[in-house]
Amino acid sequence: MARYLAHQLTQMVIAIFGISVIVFVITHVIGDPTSVLLPLDTPLEQREEFRRQMGFDRPILVQYADFLGQAIRGDFGNSFRVEKSALSLVLERIPATLLLTASATVLAILIAIPMGILSAYKRHSIIDNIATVFVVAGQAMPIYWLGLMLIILFGVQLKWLPPSGYGEFGIDRLKHLILPTLVLGVFLAPVTERLVRSGMLDALTQDYVRTARAKGLRERVVLTRHALRNAIIPVITVLGLQFGQLLGGAVITETVFAWPGIGQLTVDSIRNADFPVTQAAVITIAVMISVVNTAIDVIVGIIDPRIRF
Amino acid sequence: MPVNPNDLYDENFARWQYFYRKGLISRRTLIQAALVWAGAASLGSVLAACRQEPAATQAPTQPVGAASPTAATGAAPAPTAAPSPATQEGGLIRLAFDSDLPTMDPHMHLLRTGIITFYHTHDNLGVRDLQSLRIVPWLAESWEIIEPTKWELKLRQDVKFHNGEPFTAETVKWNWERVINPEQKSPQIGNHAAIAGVEVIDEYTVHVITKAPYPIFTERLQNFQMIPHKLAQEKGDAYLAENAIGSGPYRFVEWKRGQEIVLTRNDDYWNPDVKPAFKDFIIRIIPGVPTQLAELLAGNVEIIRVVPFDQMKTVDASGVATTKTQRILRTSFIGLDCKGRTGPNPYQDVRVRHAANHAVDIEGYIKTLQPGGDRAPAALNPMHFGFDPAIEPHAYDPDKARALLKEAGFESGFEARWLRGPSSMPNQDQVDQAIQRDLEAVGIRAKFETVSDTNVHVSMVTEGKAGPMWNWNWGSYSVFDADGLYWDMFHPSTIYNYWENQEFAKLIEEARGTLDQDLRKELYSKAQRIVRDEAPVIFQWGFHAVWGVSNKVDWTPAVDEIDRIFLAKPKA
Numbered sequence: 021m022a023r024y025l026a027h028q029l030t031q032m033v034i035a036i037f038g039i040s041v042i043v044f045v046i047t048h049v050i051g052d053p054t055s056v057l058l059p060l061d062t063p064l065e066q067r068e069e070f071r072r073q074m075g076f077d078r079p080i081l082v083q084y085a086d087f088l089g090q091a092i093r094g095d096f097g098n099s100f101r102v103e104k105s106a107l108s109l110v111l112e113r114i115p116a117t118l119l120l121t122a123s124a125t126v127l128a129i130l131i132a133i134p135m136g137i138l139s140a141y142k143r144h145s146i147i148d149n150i151a152t153v154f155v156v157a158g159q160a161m162p163i164y165w166l167g168l169m170l171i172i173l174f175g176v177q178l179k180w181l182p183p184s185g186y187g188e189f190g191i192d193r194l195k196h197l198i199l200p201t202l203v204l205g206v207f208l209a210p211v212t213e214r215l216v217r218s219g220m221l222d223a224l225t226q227d228y229v230r231t232a233r234a235k236g237l238r239e240r241v242v243l244t245r246h247a248l249r250n251a252i253i254p255v256i257t258v259l260g261l262q263f264g265q266l267l268g269g270a271v272i273t274e275t276v277f278a279w280p281g282i283g284q285l286t287v288d289s290i291r292n293a294d295f296p297v298t299q300a301a302v303i304t305i306a307v308m309i310s311v312v313n314t315a316i317d318v319i320v321g322i323i324d325p326r327i328r329f
Numbered sequence: 330m331p332v333n334p335n336d337l338y339d340e341n342f343a344r345w346q347y348f349y350r351k352g353l354i355s356r357r358t359l360i361q362a363a364l365v366w367a368g369a370a371s372l373g374s375v376l377a378a379c380r381q382e383p384a385a386t387q388a389p390t391q392p393v394g395a396a397s398p399t400a401a402t403g404a405a406p407a408p409t410a411a412p413s414p415a416t417q418e419g420g421l422i423r424l425a426f427d428s429d430l431p432t433m434d435p436h437m438h439l440l441r442t443g444i445i446t447f448y449h450t451h452d453n454l455g456v457r458d459l460q461s462l463r464i465v466p467w468l469a470e471s472w473e474i475i476e477p478t479k480w481e482l483k484l485r486q487d488v489k490f491h492n493g494e495p496f497t498a499e500t501v502k503w504n505w506e507r508v509i510n511p512e513q514k515s516p517q518i519g520n521h522a523a524i525a526g527v528e529v530i531d532e533y534t535v536h537v538i539t540k541a542p543y544p545i546f547t548e549r550l551q552n553f554q555m556i557p558h559k560l561a562q563e564k565g566d567a568y569l570a571e572n573a574i575g576s577g578p579y580r581f582v583e584w585k586r587g588q589e590i591v592l593t594r595n596d597d598y599w600n601p602d603v604k605p606a607f608k609d610f611i612i613r614i615i616p617g618v619p620t621q622l623a624e625l626l627a628g629n630v631e632i633i634r635v636v637p638f639d640q641m642k643t644v645d646a647s648g649v650a651t652t653k654t655q656r657i658l659r660t661s662f663i664g665l666d667c668k669g670r671t672g673p674n675p676y677q678d679v680r681v682r683h684a685a686n687h688a689v690d691i692e693g694y695i696k697t698l699q700p701g702g703d704r705a706p707a708a709l710n711p712m713h714f715g716f717d718p719a720i721e722p723h724a725y726d727p728d729k730a731r732a733l734l735k736e737a738g739f740e741s742g743f744e745a746r747w748l749r750g751p752s753s754m755p756n757q758d759q760v761d762q763a764i765q766r767d768l769e770a771v772g773i774r775a776k777f778e779t780v781s782d783t784n785v786h787v788s789m790v791t792e793g794k795a796g797p798m799w800n801w802n803w804g805s806y807s808v809f810d811a812d813g814l815y816w817d818m819f820h821p822s823t824i825y826n827y828w829e830n831q832e833f834a835k836l837i838e839e840a841r842g843t844l845d846q847d848l849r850k851e852l853y854s855k856a857q858r859i860v861r862d863e864a865p866v867i868f869q870w871g872f873h874a875v876w877g878v879s880n881k882v883d884w885t886p887a888v889d890e891i892d893r894i895f896l897a898k899p900k901a
Contacts (some may be wrong), residue, residue, distance in 0.1 A: 022846050039358055067824070099431075101431035101432075102431045102570075103432065103437075103566070103567060111584070113587070155506075168619050168620075168623070171619075171620065171623045172623060175623055175624075175627050176623050176626045176627045179627060179628075182627075182629065183620060183623040183624050184615055184620045184623070184624060184629075185588065185613065185615075185629075186585075186588050200500075235867075245415065246901045272559060275616050275617055276617055276619075277620065278585030278613075278614060278615040278616055278617075278620060280585075280586070282590050284587060284616060287616070288428060288429070290782070291428070291783065292431075292784070305591065
């Protein structure tokens with residue numbers, strides 16, 4: 021396991037290095053930050069002087085080396101717009117994003133696992149058909165559209181839930197959490213449900229399930245302790261891989277619902293050519309995804325001792 | 330206390346792993362323990378997130394050594410009870426912004442949203458009279474030109490900042506010197522580039538020295554907010570960046586980054602004529618226009634600053650809110666690369682430029698695709714000082730356009746790239762498509778190249794990569810003077826310049842250097858004739874913008890796009 025972790029860590033470092041190159045190059049080619057940071061009527065000489073002061077006039081490789089040296093120490097520099105360190109701006113938004121992604125993941129699991137089990141157990145039944153409709157609809161609906169529809173229905177027409185915002189701590193925040201969680205949960209659940217279903221279908225035909233049934237075990241026990249445990253392995257792995265997509269979905273969801281998370285911050289920073297914040301946000305997200313995937317691999321190894329790394 | 334996942338790992342899960350390795354428990358038990366641990370860790374994160382507010386800056390309510398909460402910092406105490414959600418007298422009013430402010434320091438931004446916010450928390454030396462559109466005294470009681478490059482400002486003597494500090498001539502001197510100091514790196518330095526220095530004459534009189542006669546001096550008195558300088562010197566820039574302490578009709582309470590800015594009425598405001606009807610004023614940060622609309626219709630905000638053209642009927646029919654249309658200074662045109670900055674192109678021939686102007690049905694677009702608009706026959710908005718109503722706009726005449734193209738050697742037309750970027754023009758896509766169709770009808774085949782990012786669009790324009798056609802609009806920094814648009818767009822020294830005309834440049838230089846307003850009008854009239862005859866752009870119109878306002882509120886938007894919430898009143 022130690023060797024595996026070392027291997028994973030090395031891969032993670034290489035991946036993050038690659039991402040840092042990509043994000044650095046992209047942020048530097050999308051536009052000149054001086055056009056955002058300086059008044060539009062700033063004379064050319066002042067503009068050039070500013071570029072020199074900020075170091076934008078140096079070769080991009082030199083700028084990157086400088087950036088990398090500081091980033092390794094966790095210093096992404098100060099935001100161009102806000103007199104604060106870019107990383108601190110990102111870190112203060114992480115709890116809101118974690119709250120949203122965690123609740124969406126829990127919701128997706130609560131929908132997908134029972135639905136997947138039932139769907140496989142009652143194959144081609146009305147339940148299976150309903151599940152299929154849910155999966156197709158969940159995959160086909162763009163997050164942005166679904167978010168707006170839910171806002172119109174529950175926020176504007178029925179007035180049951182607040183259309184957007186973060187709310188105050190407590191019940192108010194939970195109310196604000198419901199709609200974005202629904203959107204992200206519905207985005208995540210279909211793939212998970214399909215995996216549970218196919219895994220269960222496969223498991224239910226295996227000898228150990230037949231043996232369990234022959235032993236006279238209750239069907240619930242056969243399904244959950246024997247079939248599901250084997251079917252769940254790929255689901256957990258995919259959940260880890262989906263975490264990246266979930267954060268991508270959170271970018272849109274946070275914008276639609278005015279949820280003050282890392283996604284909204286990233287969009288804002290790109291709009292305002294706030295390079296340090298964009299870089300800090302993208303690299304933080306990359307680290308989060310890498311850590312989650314490594315953790316998932318470790319958990320899979322614990323759940324299924326046949327898997328060795 | 331939220332559960333700390335690390336504690337759980339160290340104290341519990343590691344122990345279970347140890348038991349498993351020793352063979353004391355089964356793998357099933359270990360998995361169950363892992364699931365419990367994972368669940369508890371998730372719960373811990375969720376609880377932590379529920380508890381943590383992302384970077385709220387709340388005005389300190391009991392500063393050290395302060396006799397009262399407001400005495401030292403000027404910030405208002407946070408409301409102890411939730412403000413009344415209804416919009417009755419003394420209640421709450423909420424305005425939506427599409428993005429957050431970068432700072433609470435009024436000198437360190439260039440944003441419309443910042444101007445609006447600080448118009449409530451701070452005061453300016455002069456403000457715009459919404460009837461005459463001229464700048465009238467505010468913190469400055471009066472002003473007088475005593476030499477061509479020297480203005481005398483007499484200041485009010487009854488103004489106190491929210492922290493109790495008096496407003497004096499020293500305050501004015503400090504504020505101006507702060508903004509024009511290059512080391513301060515204020516983005517507003519360009520607005521005050523003409524200021525050479527400020528002299529304190531007595532406690533309530535200052536002389537402002539300009540580098541040359543500066544006819545738009547008074548225009549610069551608005552949107553230049555006064556900060557209490559003693560507080561600033563004592564607390565420093567970092568404090569100002571988090572606390573909006575001024576002398577305005579509202580006091581700063583709290584800034585929850587990315588969520589809202591909370592203000593409350595300043596009941597000790599120096600001007601008894603300005604008494605906000607709403608005690609609490611919250612600016613909510615809601616990034617998407619559709620979400621803002623939903624919040625307006627759900628009754629969760631009272632004013633939104635943009636209603637898309639195709640949603641106006643929905644809002645008006647809702648019974649909850651109404652749209653309000655207002656002409657504004659922002660003026661649009663389609664830039665043409667007359668100099669060939671991006672490369673040689675047909676628009677370097679003036680006949681082709683006139684052909685393009687005759688090919689488009691500006692009146693038609695305004696009537697059918699816009700919530701209104703004011704034609705700008707020489708790029709100036711009718712609200713700019715110096716606008717000459719005698720200038721005739723190009724008539725919609727496709728035959729004439731074809732004839733001009735033929736004369737210029739483009740009988741079979743030509744193809745041209747049209748760079749499109751994000752725009753605040755209502756219904757922009759439909760307008761651009763209509764123009765594209767009309768241009769094609771005379772042979773100009775404009776191919777859209779759309780960039781979705783404002784920065785990229787602006788960079789391409791300023792770097793000379795926008796030609797031969799690009800869409801553009803200009804708000805003139807709320808300077809209601811021809812200088813605000815002509816200088817920035819067409820003077821040879823600026824980065825936006827894609828057309829040069831020495832005679833025009835001399836006229837606007839002369840207009841910038843004299844205080845004789847009649848002469849300036851005459852000079853700008855001549856300049857407009859040159860612009861009309863040279864057609865350096867496809868002329869469009871001054872925008873009419875659309876706000877959405879709750880039916881519970883009586884409020885009218887202003888021509889300068891500064892939403893004055895202190896003028897809003899609950900509807901009876």
